[in-house]
Amino acid sequence: MNKEEMIKKLKVRVTPIGNGTAIDHINPGMGLKIVEVLGMDEKNGAAIALNTESKRMKEKRKDLILMEDRFLTENELNKIKLLARNATVNTIKNYKIEKKEKLDLPKKAEGILKCINPICITNHEELKTKFSIKKEPVKAKCFYCETSMDKEEIKKHIL
Amino acid sequence: MHINLLLMDSKNSLKKTDFSLTDVISIYDFSKKDILAVLKRAEEIDSMTPMQKSKLLENKIVASMFFEPSTRTRLSFETAIQALGGKVIGFAEAGITSAKKGETFSDTIKVMSNYADLLVMRHPLSGTARLAAEVSLKPILNGGDGSNQHPTQTLLDLYTIKKFVGKLDNLKIGFVGDLKYGRTVHSLATALTHFNATQYYISPESLKMPKHITEEVQEKSKVYETEDIEKFIPEVDVLYMTRIQKERFPDEIEYNKVKNAYILTKAMLVNAKKEMKVMHPLPRVNEISTDVDDTPHAIYFQQTAAGIPVREALLDLLSKVKK
Numbered sequence: 001m002n003k004e005e006m007i008k009k010l011k012v013r014v015t016p017i018g019n020g021t022a023i024d025h026i027n028p029g030m031g032l033k034i035v036e037v038l039g040m041d042e043k044n045g046a047a048i049a050l051n052t053e054s055k056r057m058k059e060k061r062k063d064l065i066l067m068e069d070r071f072l073t074e075n076e077l078n079k080i081k082l083l084a085r086n087a088t089v090n091t092i093k094n095y096k097i098e099k100k101e102k103l104d105l106p107k108k109a110e111g112i113l114k115c116i117n118p119i120c121i122t123n124h125e126e127l128k129t130k131f132s133i134k135k136e137p138v139k140a141k142c143f144y145c146e147t148s149m150d151k152e153e154i155k156k157h158i159l
Numbered sequence: 160m161h162i163n164l165l166l167m168d169s170k171n172s173l174k175k176t177d178f179s180l181t182d183v184i185s186i187y188d189f190s191k192k193d194i195l196a197v198l199k200r201a202e203e204i205d206s207m208t209p210m211q212k213s214k215l216l217e218n219k220i221v222a223s224m225f226f227e228p229s230t231r232t233r234l235s236f237e238t239a240i241q242a243l244g245g246k247v248i249g250f251a252e253a254g255i256t257s258a259k260k261g262e263t264f265s266d267t268i269k270v271m272s273n274y275a276d277l278l279v280m281r282h283p284l285s286g287t288a289r290l291a292a293e294v295s296l297k298p299i300l301n302g303g304d305g306s307n308q309h310p311t312q313t314l315l316d317l318y319t320i321k322k323f324v325g326k327l328d329n330l331k332i333g334f335v336g337d338l339k340y341g342r343t344v345h346s347l348a349t350a351l352t353h354f355n356a357t358q359y360y361i362s363p364e365s366l367k368m369p370k371h372i373t374e375e376v377q378e379k380s381k382v383y384e385t386e387d388i389e390k391f392i393p394e395v396d397v398l399y400m401t402r403i404q405k406e407r408f409p410d411e412i413e414y415n416k417v418k419n420a421y422i423l424t425k426a427m428l429v430n431a432k433k434e435m436k437v438m439h440p441l442p443r444v445n446e447i448s449t450d451v452d453d454t455p456h457a458i459y460f461q462q463t464a465a466g467i468p469v470r471e472a473l474l475d476l477l478s479k480v481k482k
Binding site: 126 | 305
């Protein structure tokens with residue numbers, strides 16, 4: 001099999017879905033983390049492509065997730081916004097893209113992040129956490145204890 | 160949340176202040192106007208007779224809730240409350256509260272805010288003051304939440320500088336010692352960005368000012384960093400000393416290397432400006448040699464005394480707030 005045939009075969013693996021969600025243009029390396037955060041359910045199929053070629057992405061590489069019969073809640077969408085700020089979320093119904101949303105970093109994150117500070121009150125009492133989000137560089141600052149987390153720390157502290 | 164307050168001054172005429180906060184939680188909440196309003200009120204109260212002062216919190220009940228022991232801060236707050244004629248209820252350690260029975264912090268605050276007109280609190284966990292402000296029906300005055308904020312310390316530092324150096328604008332200030340962990344230093348450095356201060360960070364490499372603070376300050380002010388304590392002494396208007404704590408070092412050798420390098424002695428002040436002032440949040444161990452105490456530069460004992468008028472001003476301003 002030559003290279004082109006191989007690529008063709010590989011591309012076939014990612015088959016289009018009739019109903020569900022496609023998360024495209026995920027920064028390479030973040031795909032598995034998103035799968036972990038969303039949690040895949042046993043009944044529905046999913047395809048994950050890691051580090052595939054992308055013309056649009058700055059890195060020329062991207063991760064891609066296709067989930068059959070699975071639609072994202074607002075809470076899940078907010079978590080993905082924190083992890084993959086450049087991703088596109090396509091909601092597919094009857095083989096048609098019903099909604100296409102290009103994600104951006106939110107200004108606030110409520111109830112989706114755990115504070116990194118072990119002596120923060122949110123880690124001791126049942127409370128909805130609140131963070132304000134800053135871009136360039138990405139930082140999440142706890143509303144209560146004022147501790148900031150950087151991009152890597154945010155990734156590790158998604159609830 | 161931002162309101163203007165009408166205050167009764169000593170001549171009983173109504174006047175407007177620029178204090179806009181409903182709680183005192185974090186120095187980051189203070190605008191320059193808010194800071195100046197507190198300092199002005201502190202000056203006014205400081206010049207009142209005991210009789211005039213004792214009317215300010217008349218018929219008010221203030222809860223002094225110290226979930227963590229802190230004699231100095233608690234007593235200075237309670238002195239201020241008493242001097243203003245208020246009544247104090249509260250506790251000096253969490254062991255005697257319902258927290259021990261498993262009551263949440265939020266519930267304790269809700270209950271106490273039904274009893275008192277104003278709540279002063281200190282807690283070992285960070286973020287508790289902000290949470291208290293969210294759930295309390297009455298204003299909250301933060302006396303320290305974990306390793307996070309201690310806004311009254313910063314305000315008393317600013318009050319001391321204004322009183323003894325005579326200005327807050329365009330100040331040249333050197334921070335010496337443990338700039339990495341010192342909460343006091345972080346808050347003061349940030350607050351001084353409202354006043355165009357030039358800041359000199361003098362510390363061993365391992366105890367340097369955290370990068371995020373330096374960057375934040377640099378957006379508005381000039382910053383110089385050095386390891387040499389003597390380098391900027393002739394330049395500065397204020398030298399703010401801090402304690403280098405042994406427990407911050409991974410081993411004793413590291414500690415011994417730096418501990419004696421940041422001791423201020425009288426001899427080092429020979430080239431200092433005549434009006435230069437030395438400050439320290441206290442307690443000190445050995446970082447300011449006692450021979451500095453008798454020089455006109457030393458104002459660290461007056462600095463602690465400033466805690467009273469500043470806390471009185473905050474109590475007075477907050478007692479007039481409707482949440």
